[in-house]
Amino acid sequence: MKRRPYHHGHLRETLLQGAVRVIAEVGPSAFTLREVARRAGVSHNAPYRHFRDKDALLAAVATEGFRELTRSMQEAGERQPRALDKLKHSGLAYVAFALRRPEHFTVMFDAPVCDSEDPEYVQASEESFNTLVTFIRNCQDEGQLPAGDTMDRALYAWSLVHGIAKLAVAGRFPFRTKAAILKFAKFAIDESVHAV
Numbered sequence: 001m002k003r004r005p006y007h008h009g010h011l012r013e014t015l016l017q018g019a020v021r022v023i024a025e026v027g028p029s030a031f032t033l034r035e036v037a038r039r040a041g042v043s044h045n046a047p048y049r050h051f052r053d054k055d056a057l058l059a060a061v062a063t064e065g066f067r068e069l070t071r072s073m074q075e076a077g078e079r080q081p082r083a084l085d086k087l088k089h090s091g092l093a094y095v096a097f098a099l100r101r102p103e104h105f106t107v108m109f110d111a112p113v114c115d116s117e118d119p120e121y122v123q124a125s126e127e128s129f130n131t132l133v134t135f136i137r138n139c140q141d142e143g144q145l146p147a148g149d150t151m152d153r154a155l156y157a158w159s160l161v162h163g164i165a166k167l168a169v170a171g172r173f174p175f176r177t178k179a180a181i182l183k184f185a186k187f188a189i190d191e192s193v194h195a196v
Helices: 011-026 033-040 054-078 083-100 102-110 119-141 150-169 178-195
Strands: none
Touching (some): 011 054, 011 102, 033 054, 054 119, 083 102, 083 150, 102 150
């Protein structure tokens, strides 16, 4: 039997993509590095060249997710002229991200990696939340939200969109399409802003 050589030009990226596919099938707690390696066509020891263990690979998947989420929120906000519209559209981008990347979303918030001390993970997750805080603060600075309690308002906004995203990813809403879920998310976001 011929041994497969280690060489793989983009092993780290291939392992990340493989991890996402395995997570989609079995969830973040049941997947193994061995299965990810098998699907990548490398030896079961090859992943250890990039990841010390399964948790490190999960942290990398979560980091990738937080970075994409932050970009999505920022880009959605940049397209809007008013601070309040930037905030609303960043919330819609949050829900849209969860629908587009449910495996990343699950790892980001449900896997044990949530307690990771990996500096890249910590930086990416903090940057994502700080993006929301900045949108809230800008609304306050422009008089579109009441002043004070910026952190409480950010946690309130996050709880709202995260709850919607979580229910959507879990298939708990009666809506059958992503468009219908996003329409409801827009309604909920608009209602929450008017209630402030």
